[in-house]
Amino acid sequence: MNSRLKEVAQVFFKLGCFAFGGPAAHIAMMEDEIIEKRKWMTRDYFLDLIGTTNLIPGPNSTEMTMHCGYERAGKAGLFIAGLAFILPATFITALLAYLYVSYGKLPQVEPFIYGIKPAVLAIIASAILKLGKKAIKSAELIILGVSVVIVSFLGVNEVVALLSAGVIGMLYFYLKSKTISTLNSVEPLLLFFGINATLAKVSSLKLFLIFLKVGAILYGSGYVLFAYLDAELVSRGLLTRAELIDAIAIGQFTPGPVLSTSTFIGYQLSGFTGALVATTAIFLPSFLFVLVLNPFISKMQKSKILRYFLDSVNVAAVAVMLAVLFVMAKETLIEWQSIVIALLSVVLTFKTKVSTIWTIVIGAVLGFILITITK
Template sequence: MTVEAQGAGERTTPAPVSFREALRFWTKLGFISFGGPAGQIAIMHRELVEQKRWISERRFLHALNYCMLLPGPEAQQLATYIGWLMHRTWGGIVAGGLFVLPSLFILIGLSWVYAAHGDVAWVAALFYGIKPAVAAIVLQAVWRIGGRTLKHPRKVPLLWAIAVLSFIAIAVLDIPFPWVVLCAAAVGAWGGRYLPAQFAGGAGHASKAAAAPGAAFIIDDHTPTPGHARFRKSRLAIVVLAGALLWLLPMGALVATQGAGGTLTQMGWFFTKAAMLTFGGAYAVLPYVYQGAVEHFHWLSGPQMIDGLALGETTPGPLIMVVAFVGFVGGWAKQVLGPDMLFAGAALAATVVTWFTFLPSFLFILAGGPLVEATHGNLKFTAPLTGITSAVVGVIGSLAVFFLAHIAIVPAKGAAGVHVDSVALAIAAAAAVALLRFKVGVIPVIAGCALAGLALRLSGIA
């Protein structure tokens, strides 16, 4: 990268980043984006703000706030947004696509090992230790999101009420997730009007750190918004039309080849709906995916869903990529291309699910970014989202209870009935302490629990 001096004592102005250089970075990011949304955002901040200085701290956080207001994986959308801001539409497509593709290929490979060899003793032993770790990770998500959203019970009793009622709705009453989201948004809209103090300054990402001194940023605080990022009705119409075609053509092909009731067609439609409901991240939509994929369509079982989340936690990319595992296992079980093409059918199902899950995320950024920017900070717009975020706390809490129940209550060996697996609960407790008390990273915790599961199973203790 070249720079030109602007005068003594002044910062240098870097030359624009070439598309090829950006392509190398987005490719690298796709393989190192571990740690969930927080870790992925931290990686991008370190690389793009502190080291490469492609975008300033303020502009980075402004872009991130866009993504926090949208359904979908915020880290992937942030990459899409920055790529779009720097290199127009193709820059956004490349940045967002490369954030997902490495994870898709890795998950297809791991899902094949799981589907074809999941009953092998050592593989089962590894998953015995990983499942409690996943339960602890979900508990950590409840703690983080709850701590950010529900800080003061006396000051925000309505938000606490939304969280508790959402937990009851999902865990006890089995109310579908979309209705929970809609009700929380309605309460938020009402509260933003009549109780604004409780909904002001909703959950989000912020930073008090000032930008480090050094070379100027390519996209600085006062860099004018490029022409392609400004709102134009004609551009919005083009993006919406292109997005509609990118949805209709694959869906039409699935209906023509599989029928309206075919497994692949059902997956495409179901995960399109799921993509519209991912306010609050992957953990928030997982109960909806569970209700549909496990209970309604029977693409996989509850324990398999936990295994899929474990694989998603150990691979780079957005956590919502667990849907690729759901698609693969569902395509394998339903033999979507016949019994002689199990892998091809399962890989196709994983690809179909990924396409319909992430297509809306690209459209939200490419079409809606300028519109969301115009409404950022408007309480009438953010209060419903604060209500949804509060509901997310309760929804994720129900997911944690579901996971803990599935690892703790297991069939009794050699007898009818069930028993409590105290060893699995001990692993979950140790993982929770490591995550919450000692701030150990997700990958070391999962690796340690996997090795513990292997050792305990092989020794006959578990």
């Protein structure tokens, strides 16, 4: 393994072990590792990757790892980055699935998660500040970003908001430029991955097709994943709703992508083979999407009208992160313990050079201590 591939593997394996808090937090930690510390690419290009990743199905933060791996070490880097990020969560989830199936309950990890959530808020806020400075290039983009925050609060789907912002911004800035030029012909490459086959009775094949379908069409948060899996598994009688809720909970409080839920469910349905099959199937479309999309990003940057589109989508992506931060803060900062941890995390993030990973660890330990001594 060459030095760049080794570096990619180390960075994303480390993030896979400590990246709690969902896609916004994962991307914030990547920004710290990749832009601040290692300078693999410019913050502008990192923003372009975020913008385009938000427009395709699949787990956004996992796809960002693949993009970053591709940029650092080519196609091999794409696969190494994705696998390194996914593997820790898959291993932990498989272990928890074994304990769950064997003993019928989940480990008591809530005190640690209690401390991680407010710590994550500071990390996301820091990334929003840094990315926002790059994304906001004009007063019009500020207005566009504020509009996306507002419609996000009103419940508009984030993909709809991003696409709408991109199209509106592209048309506005193109008309504003008043430049008559021949636009480069752009041949959009859309990869539609639909599975509509009759599922075989073979357990592994059934699992593979179900999770491949979910991975290929999934947009949105863990709540959207819950709805998809409810339709595919509970409605078919393969899983009870209580078991599905436990599986989603596992995905939420383990590090890395929430799609590690698939590992837990696969184990429940068909042991370690099922865990491997379900995990492979749900992440496979993301590897394919990124492999196809990544080479087009640099071409999109060179097209004037697509540059307008990317600029608008980028500011919209930061706006969505801001809306997510607000919702997370509202749900998290409800007790004095969480507020104390959040304030300490803000100090660590903005006033010191402490790594985001150490901020997560300190938050988890402090959460355990405060909950243990006060309850």
